[in-house]
Amino acid sequence: MGTREDVYQLLEEKMLKYADYAEVPVIEVDEVVLFEAVPQQGVLRVEHIDAEMSELTGRAIYVRRPVVDMLYAAGQELKSLDRSLTLRVVYGFRALEVQTRLFDEAKESLRQQYPDENELTEAAHRHVAVPSVAGYPTGGAVAVELLRDGEPVDMGTPVMQADRDAFTFSPFVSRDAWEYRQLLRRAMMAAGFAPFDGEWWHFSYGDKEWARYYRRPGALYDQVSFADAQKVDPDADLAL
Template sequence: MGTREDVYQLLEEKMLKYADYANVPVIEVDEVVLFEPVPQQGVLRVEHVPAEMSELTGGVIYVRRPVIDMLYWAGQELKNLDRSLTLKVVYGFRASEVQTRLYEEAKDALREQYPNEDELVEAAHRNVAVPSVAGYPTGGAVAVEILRDEQPVDMGTPVMEANRDAFTFSPFVSRDAWDHRQLLRRAMMAAGFAPFDGEWWHFSYGDKEWARFYRQPGALYDQVSFADAQKVDPDGDLAL
């Protein structure tokens, strides 16, 4: 099996990289750029975990309209398997300017370790996606976990914590955590989301990761700034 480090490297080699997403085009779709709050009802629970967007939105999690339907689908998949299970959404839309700030901070932290610019970009991308290909700024990516009787189940690592044992297929987590990760992955994929196996909690629809994973001709959604996300829709409702 090799050393622990060898296993991490093998898992990383199987993951798609920035270069795999860089040339994925964005295809125009006939859809108003409208974001809606994820509702805390039925098969869904909502709690914003990181603070960088809650400072702007008051802790409300926003996503594209179709994503909400898909989250309900995934939540119902879990309920169908076990009535005690609930899908919890902890992150959604991240403004493109916030993504850029976080990415530049990741690059700065790694600059001495990776003097080659191409290597630096890929290394930083493993921690914070390059803004031009990132899923959160499209409103199509989410971070989720599973609750059992309203309490988080063992997923091996805390949600949204940078840790290589957060790789979905890390063999260094408990059997229960492994099973829970595969259960979450199956439910989210059944709803149409694409998984990012570098983070067991990260799934997306309509972004470049989704397009590359499902071999679509292009992404449906582009990155959106906070100002653009707040534009008024044709019905007069605020988009954010």
């Protein structure tokens, strides 16, 4: 199988890169409205874990309207696979301003290793997505994990922690963690999300990653600043 480093490199080579997303057009931009994802008893829990975005959003996690419904569908799919499992959403919309700062920091930390600007951009993108293609600032991407009987299960690495064993198909995690990752991936894809296999927790709908993964003609959503987005309580729109 080769060394551990060889395996990581093989897995990484199969992942889509910034260059794969850069030319994906946005073909359907509607009014920018973000809906709050709310819990559904026994099916979906919503608990923001990022202190920086919580300063802007409080405890709320915002996503596009279809993503709200798709999260419920994924939670229901999980229940059909294993009644003891619950889907927990820990991250959703990220302000474009925050994404830009995080990417710039990643780029600066790698600048000495990658003197070529294109290589530097790709390297930084592997840590933090280039803002122009990033999913979180569109409201279409989410970070999720699994609970069993209300408690987090072993997914191999902590959610949203940079680690190459966070690659969905890393063979260096426990058998239980591997199986939980596949259950999560199956449920989220059944609901219509695209996986990002560089992070077992990351799934999206309507962004450039989703469009590229499913070979759609273009993305449905563009990036947006938090200040420009209209935030809506889902109960004020449609009963969920």
